[in-house]
Amino acid sequence: MRIFRCPRCRAEDISADAHPARVLDNGVTLRVRVQHMARFIKEQAGLGDPGMKRLVWWNVPAQMLEDDVRWLDENRAALERAL
Secondary structure (H helix, E strand, C coil), X not given: CCEECCHHHHHHCCCHHHCCCCEXXXXXXXXXXXXXXXXXHHHHHHCCCHHHHHHHHCCHHHHXXXXXXXXXXXXXXXXXXXX
């Protein structure tokens, strides 16, 4: 998988792995983060966490996967410029 570095990191020769806001092809990093958070909420709800149970009851994980991923897709160019 190809990793892109921001201009500042290239100029200062900072490793892409060390950069907290690294961007992978097609915005994969942010998409994977949203998917991870949705799974985490469901897992914690299954373990009995009352706050996470409420989020699942409100359908937050499914909405995150739909709304947040759509937003990332719609704003990918702006995010890549900013990062």
